Amino acid sequence: MIPQKTSIPILDLPLASNPEVRQELLSRLKSALFETGFLYIVNHGIPQSTLSALTSRLPALFSLPDHVKAAVSKRHSPHFLGYSGFAEEITQGKTDLREQFDFATEPPVVWGRNDQDKLYWRLRGPNLWPEEGDESTKGFRLALEEYMREVEQLSYEFIHLIEEAFEIPLLVWRLKTAVTRNHRLKLIKYPPSLTKSRGQGVGAHKDSSGWLTFLLEVGDAPEEMDSYPRHPGSLVVNFGNAFEAATGGSVKATVHRVLAPKNTSPPRYSIPFFMGLPLNMTVSAIKQRIPEKVHKMRGRSDDEFGDRRWEEEELGVSQLRKWFRSHPEVAESWYGVDAVDRQKI
């Protein structure tokens, strides 16, 4: 992944429980939030066995026969969960040269019940689990659920650190409740380029699937990352659009992209976890809870901070727009051409 800046702060998580260095850790976190928009978490406490149970199965998972992957295609899911084949996704109007499986924390289905008829509630729904094959994929579901539980827990702990650093009440209790847990995770494969020129693995974007992203990069550093050190097994954290907007642009949602691997390189795998917020929350409601001093920390001019148009709308609306944009065929088949057209802003 290529963020705009190449020097990324490192947060050694166990230091948070050492009173002598806790302040230093919090000040690193501040600079990561306000200056870089990216950071590494090392020693995050997710057991190596949990990481490798999942990462070791990825090559075999993506090599499952086409009909097995097709059976869990996103085309079967109005919730945009499941598999998308190579180049089926669009960023910045161009296809991304990657394959992926999307999973969610599966909050209860509510769409169509009582007053929860807003279209975005339809984003919530069951995961599609690929049929596991031989030894190389057997146990995949358990491994994924275990990792998702661990990274979700870590995301709550991390939010507490942010709360402490800035006195921002981020409503962790609401994020955790079964009704509002709304997190997503992707398994991604970027195959090597077919030609000498490297295409768009994923186009330049700020994350909008979540509030915070925790990315596990699998395997060795690809060439594009040589410019800054890798910390194998670490998690890369970056902040999403909603976080930037809720802090009035003080916390940076950094633009990033991925180039497809060179034609001589092995495939690249990655696993981002997008910590979500309740779909019916508005950015402006969160903003009101963020102290004025945080808003004032913004050191950039107005035009550097983009998408404010959706501050007043519920997060579900912008989420839906994002999914419609990136998977138009899935969107049209489940939501209809008219609904998709209405979201094209």
Ligand SMILES: O=C(O)CCC(=O)C(=O)O
């Ligand atoms: O694969 C990566 O390194 C980054 C993926 C990413 O930025 C995304 O899916 O939002």
Ligand SMILES: [Fe+2]
């Ligand atoms: Fe991203």
